[in-house]
Amino acid sequence: xxxxxxxxxxxxxxxxxxxxxxxxxxxxxxxxxxxxxxxxxxxxxxxxxxxxxxxxxxxxxxxxxxxxxxxxxxxxxxxxxxxxxxxxxxxxxxxxxxxxxxxxxxxxxxxxxxxxxxxxxxxxxxxxxxxxxxxxxxxxxxxxxxxxxxxxxxxxxxxxxxxxxxxxxxxxxxxxxxxxxxxxxxxxxxxxxxxxxxxxxxxxxxxxxxxxxxxxxxxxxxxxxxxxxxxxxxxxxxxxxxxxxxxxxxxxxxxxxxxxxxxxxxxxxxxxxxxxxxxxxxxxxxxxxxxxxxxxxxxxxxxxxxxxxxxxxxxxxxxxxxxxxxxxxxxxxxxxxxxxxxxxxxxxxxxxxxxxxxxxxxxxxxxxxxxxxxxxxxxxxxxxxxxxxxxxxxxxxxxxxxxxxxxxxxxxxxxxxxxxxxxxxxxxxxxxxxxxxxxxxxxxxxxxxxxxxxxxxxxxxxxxxxxxxxxxx
Amino acid sequence: xxxxxxxxxxxxxxxxxxxxxxxxxxxxxxxxxxxxxxxxxxxxxxxxxxxxxxxxxxxxxxxxxxxxxxxxxxxxxxxxxxxxxxxxxxxxxxxxxxxxxxxxxxxxxxxxxxxxxxxxxxxxxxxxxxxxxxxxxxxxxxxxxxxxxxxxxxxxxxxxxxxxxxxxxxxxxxxxxxxxxxxxxxxxxxxxxxxxxxxxxxxxxxxxxxxxxxxxxxxxxxxxxxxxxxxxxxxxxxxxxxxxxxxxxxxxxxxxxxxxxxxxxxxxxxxxxxxxxxxxxxxxxxxxxxxx
Numbered sequence: 001x002x003x004x005x006x007x008x009x010x011x012x013x014x015x016x017x018x019x020x021x022x023x024x025x026x027x028x029x030x031x032x033x034x035x036x037x038x039x040x041x042x043x044x045x046x047x048x049x050x051x052x053x054x055x056x057x058x059x060x061x062x063x064x065x066x067x068x069x070x071x072x073x074x075x076x077x078x079x080x081x082x083x084x085x086x087x088x089x090x091x092x093x094x095x096x097x098x099x100x101x102x103x104x105x106x107x108x109x110x111x112x113x114x115x116x117x118x119x120x121x122x123x124x125x126x127x128x129x130x131x132x133x134x135x136x137x138x139x140x141x142x143x144x145x146x147x148x149x150x151x152x153x154x155x156x157x158x159x160x161x162x163x164x165x166x167x168x169x170x171x172x173x174x175x176x177x178x179x180x181x182x183x184x185x186x187x188x189x190x191x192x193x194x195x196x197x198x199x200x201x202x203x204x205x206x207x208x209x210x211x212x213x214x215x216x217x218x219x220x221x222x223x224x225x226x227x228x229x230x231x232x233x234x235x236x237x238x239x240x241x242x243x244x245x246x247x248x249x250x251x252x253x254x255x256x257x258x259x260x261x262x263x264x265x266x267x268x269x270x271x272x273x274x275x276x277x278x279x280x281x282x283x284x285x286x287x288x289x290x291x292x293x294x295x296x297x298x299x300x301x302x303x304x305x306x307x308x309x310x311x312x313x314x315x316x317x318x319x320x321x322x323x324x325x326x327x328x329x330x331x332x333x334x335x336x337x338x339x340x341x342x343x344x345x346x347x348x349x350x351x352x353x354x355x356x357x358x359x360x361x362x363x364x365x366x367x368x369x370x371x372x373x374x375x376x377x378x379x380x381x382x383x384x385x386x387x388x389x390x391x392x393x394x395x396x397x398x399x400x401x402x403x404x405x406x407x408x409x410x411x412x413x414x415x416x417x418x419x420x421x422x423x424x425x426x427x428x429x430x431x432x433x434x435x436x437x438x439x440x441x442x443x444x445x446x447x448x449x450x451x452x453x454x455x456x457x458x459x460x461x462x463x464x465x466x467x468x469x470x471x472x473x
Numbered sequence: 474x475x476x477x478x479x480x481x482x483x484x485x486x487x488x489x490x491x492x493x494x495x496x497x498x499x500x501x502x503x504x505x506x507x508x509x510x511x512x513x514x515x516x517x518x519x520x521x522x523x524x525x526x527x528x529x530x531x532x533x534x535x536x537x538x539x540x541x542x543x544x545x546x547x548x549x550x551x552x553x554x555x556x557x558x559x560x561x562x563x564x565x566x567x568x569x570x571x572x573x574x575x576x577x578x579x580x581x582x583x584x585x586x587x588x589x590x591x592x593x594x595x596x597x598x599x600x601x602x603x604x605x606x607x608x609x610x611x612x613x614x615x616x617x618x619x620x621x622x623x624x625x626x627x628x629x630x631x632x633x634x635x636x637x638x639x640x641x642x643x644x645x646x647x648x649x650x651x652x653x654x655x656x657x658x659x660x661x662x663x664x665x666x667x668x669x670x671x672x673x674x675x676x677x678x679x680x681x682x683x684x685x686x687x688x689x690x691x692x693x694x695x696x697x698x699x700x701x702x703x704x705x706x707x708x709x710x711x712x713x714x715x716x717x718x719x720x721x722x723x724x725x726x727x728x729x730x731x732x733x734x735x736x737x738x739x740x741x742x743x744x745x746x747x748x749x750x751x752x753x754x755x756x757x758x759x760x761x762x763x764x765x
Contacts, residue, residue, distance in 0.1 A: 048700070050696055050697075050700075051701055051749075052701065054602075054704065058700070090607075096698065097697075098697035364625060365659045365676060369659040372659055408675075409670060466665075467662075
């Protein structure tokens with residue numbers, strides 16, 4: 001009996017000694033809100049071995065009312081490397097914050113202090129989507145010159161001459177060229193292209209160029225193209241420009257074949273009066289070159305010192321050109337046009353971005369899964385049709401496309417198809433257009449653009465592969 | 474005249490802006506490195522295509538190889554493995570060495586005669602695991618839990634294009650779950666997209682290799698937002714092996730072989746081990762396991 005007792009004692013002692021081999025980790029600290037000492041009073045703190053939660057079960061503890069927490073756990077250093085453990089604060093309405101256990105943890109043996117300053121997560125989920133491309137200070141250095149460039153072209157390039165080229169008497173290549181290029185010159189958005197189209201249609205513009213203009217006007221808006229490059233990526237912006245030009249011309253040619261090129265009635269052949277205005281071509285050219293330079297340099301991801309060094313001389317040159325080259329009247333006209341563009345875009349874009357972010361965050365993936373990992377006809381046609389029916393205020397189609405790509409993970413092809421139809425077509429626009437051209441022409445036009453955008457989306461999707469946001473992985 | 478000049482200026486402005494002003498910032502989307510240059514003083518070029526999920530070890534191997542081969546410049550192109558395969562097949566790009574997680578992506582290259590089976594080198598076993606958003610609000614604790622009503626979306630990488638998707642479908646099918654999960658499955662273009670969906674809690678669960686990219690490209694992942702639930706039993710899939718292959722069309726076969734040799738030397742193995750990708754003892758010689 002005594003022997004048995006002795007053996008039991010020895011075994012018990014061995015077990016205790018073995019238990020002593022395991023390391024006791026004591027982690028404590030506080031969780032406060034960043035930018036102050038206000039404690040986070042609701043939430044949990046978790047100790048885990050990232051990537052090995054099935055081997056080492058995470059240990060959690062609640063955050064106390066004063067923001068403090070206390071964790072105690074026994075670990076086997078041979079099985080769980082202490083240096084790979086992390087502590088995470090998960091406070092209510094706070095961003096999740098994870099920190100590695102300090103390197104001294106294993107050596108000290110005493111309590112390990114890990115404090116957290118957690119950021120509030122209000123709106124952060126929404127803002128996160130666009131923090132790399134739209135809601136960043138970097139966008140100012142690109143979009144500000146873009147607005148000024150767009151305004152300079154609108155203010156100083158005689159748009160009447162461009163629009164007059166759309167008439168039935170104009171050579172075909174000139175008419176289509178003007179139709180495609182006019183969007184860039186006129187800085188149109190999807191809402192103001194319709195009345196302009198109605199105007200040139202009533203004056204007897206050729207069927208083909210008129211419809212080419214109707215589509216490409218808002219779709220190749222200079223600001224929108226630059227915005228696409230900035231927000232989604234250079235190849236998307238480039239492809240958008242090219243695809244819009246091709247779709248516009250093909251649509252125009254098809255419409256002319258189906259309904260006849262020359263039209264009579266109304267004020268056929270009437271031209272807008274040409275007005276001589278603006279500075280000389282040399283001054284305008286210098287202005288455009290300087291703005292272009294600022295735009296290019298503004299897009300560089302360089303240190304602020306370099307940015308200032310590269311942009312300051314051009315900025316001074318711009319001021320000098322405005323004062324001595326353009327003259328007061330032209331400068332005022334140019335800045336007014338820029339302000340008009342900003343007012344047209346920004347008050348709509350910023351709330352729209354938040355709404356798009358909100359929709360993207362709370363829409364289940366199952367809603368868009370037919371466009372996810374799928375570059376087929378139906379996915380592209382569906383996206384193009386959606387884009388042609390929905391009304392997208394200027395530039396919002398880009399933010400919408402970005403959210404679909406980044407958050408919903410749709411394929412590149414459908415996103416491009418949507419971006420190609422969204423600016424030029426909308427249900428409200430169709431209703432107004434049908435009053436001018438009739439149901440047959442209007443529906444044919446919508447069908448042609450939608451099909452061509454589908455093809456363009458499929459082509460780009462097949463060439464590009466998957467989309468990776470610069471900030472996402 | 475003025476109109477023409479201004480129109481031309483505007484056109485040039487836009488083209489230059491588009492071309493220079495908004496450059497891509499994603500290495501994965503960058504153009505491939507230029508063709509080998511052969512001239513006085515020019516370094517020999519070795520083109521290596523590797524999955525972006527293995528960025529960290531292959532960046533180190535690149536440095537290691539260039540250090541031991543001073544006259545060689547390794548051009549490492551990182552992208553999703555199936556994108557790399559498509560570039561080789563569709564765009565006729567011809568790297569010297571290709572790496573793939575799981576080997577499935579290399580199947581098409583073997584079929585196209587661009588890689589000989591003998592040149593496939595499976596080198597590290599990959600552990601397929603089930604992972605969920607950090608909060609795990611759907612309460613997933615095992616593969617069977619995916620059938621719960623609380624699980625609304627299961628993100629799966631394209632099984633036709635990616636090895637991770639291929640093995641996921643294989644495992645779920647063998648477990649008798651795949652057909653019953655169809656209404657919840659969202660197929661994504663690539664593995665990183667599935668990871669992103671889980672990290673943002675848009676998906677309730679997905680599958681990934683434990684070490685790739687969770688350990689091999691940590692800078693690209695928001696790992697704090699996910700947690701691993703379990704390893705998928707090995708009898709349900711695979712074997713999944715990270716595979717390195719020398720292209721039959723390699724312009725510098727000697728350098729490509731040198732690269733493979735270096736990758737499986739002691740220093741090379743140490744690099745892989747550092748990122749939780751321990752090399753198989755037999756790595757360096759082709760085996761049947763490599764065959765797709």
